[in-house]
Amino acid sequence: MARRSLFKKNLGFFSKAIFICNMVAVMFLILSYAASFINPKTVWLLPFFGLGYLPILVVNIGFILYWLLRRPLYTLYTLIPLLLGWNLLTQHIGFRPKVSNADKNKQDIRVMSFNAHLFNEVNKLPSTTIRNEVVSLISDIDPDILCMQEFFTKIKGTKQMSDRILAESGLQDYFFEPATKSEHEGYGQVIFSKYPIIHSGTITKNEYGINRITFADIVKNQDTVRVYNVHLRSFGLQTEDKEFIQNPSATPNEEHATTRVGRKLKYAFERRSRQAEALRDHIMTTHYPIIIMGDFNDTPMSYSVNLIGKGMKNTFQEKGQGWGVTHYEMLPLFQIDYIFCSPQFHVENYRVIKRELSDHYPIFADIRL
Known part of the structure; x- marks a missing residue:
């Protein structure tokens, strides 16, 4: 009963439609993850989801922002899958401050x-x-x-x-x-x-x-x-x-x-x-x-x-x-x-x-x- 009140109570028609679209986007995100470890010779369609990872990621971040304004707990449906792919995300983006010094060390x-x-x-x-x-x-x-x-x-x-x-x-x-x-x-x-x-x-x-x-x-x-x-x-x-x-x-x-x-x-x-x-x-x-x-x-x-x-x-x-x-x-x-x-x-x-x-x-x- 508590779960229903937290996640489903008073969810309007528009938000329900947004939620369905959100789940589709999460599914695409997971398929893009699968492209990294499943051979394209086995499932030829998966690499196309991997190639589309960046726009898929942006769409999912958009859903997180939407739910933060409407129903913060609903962000978990997207946030958890996104964090599960953190290792793949950090292969695209370096989350560290820019360091201008590129001096070469003799030991390197x-x-x-x-x-x-x-x-x-x-x-x-x-x-x-x-x-x-x-x-x-x-x-x-x-x-x-x-x-x-x-x-x-x-x-x-x-x-x-x-x-x-x-x-x-x-x-x-x-x-x-x-x-x-x-x-x-x-x-x-x-x-x-x-x-x-x-x-x-x-x-x-x-x-x-x-x-x-x-x-x-x-x-x-x-x-x-x-x-x-x-x-x-x-x-x-x-x-x-x-x-x-x-x-x-x-x-x-x-x-x-x-x-x-x-x-x-x-x-x-x-x-x-x-x-x-x-x-x-x-x-x-x-x-x-x-x-x-x-x-x-x-x-x-x-x-x-x-x-x-x-x-x-x-x-x-x-x-x-x-x-x-x-x-x-x-x-x-x-x-x-x-x-x-x-x-x-x-x-x-x-x-x-x-x-x-x-x-x-x-x-x-x-x-x-």
Whole structure:
């Protein structure tokens, strides 16, 4: 009787309708949680709820505010599920004050990841300017280990981007694995290091052209660390797909466009899960401490990101500040670039560098073994 008086008495028709909508929103929120641990090959629809986590979250917060004004106890129906997903929420938002100091400690290993987008023109800045700015940024950040995706360089001659970075950054060694190359140039993934690289290679299982995973074993003092440079399968969206996502009503055949984009998303979700599984299998073959970084092309709610990060430290979750957006081109809402490390590392610092030198922001973290 008491429960009825607390939760249902005098609930009007409008509030009942709001309550029903609230329960639907909570159900969507729970489904978005499920996307983080259920393989999309098993339930293909779940990743779409994971992709929609942020608007779903905002809607649920709206219901909390509504019930705070009308019936405060009804906030529990939303607040409890929201708190149950706190670990996932903190992968998106760093609830800590902004710290401007990013000084590098000599005991730390500064690791940096950047999808260079082939050094293409950005915001009308020509490729030559982009290259100069990127080299300058690398020199300023001064990483000990740098992983780059969609890295383009000449293979012969005096204009090799890899040689220029080595010459101007203090980095000493590198492993470049081009996904595509000709006699004179190539592009793919590269791992730069201030320390010797004693072994390197590529995980060929489930690779998709430029979307692949490379690795290098790096020796610092007496410690050997394995570094994975990750570039998971992209959605493969064309210009017409991006225009549809940004403005669906302007598309002539909306139904056809929805089907086309949905099919591409579904395909990419499944392919990324296979690449994540291949990476986890490869990790099991080494006893070295692990650093994993790169462009995962998926959000913190995804199965692939959570599978790769299982048992690892997420450097953004440890030290990130504010909204962790790393990709700003189409919908500036998503974090798709990550740095993970083994539990024995202590995370000292994490930064997203808000410089538009690609369609991704560079990221770096200071970690200590």
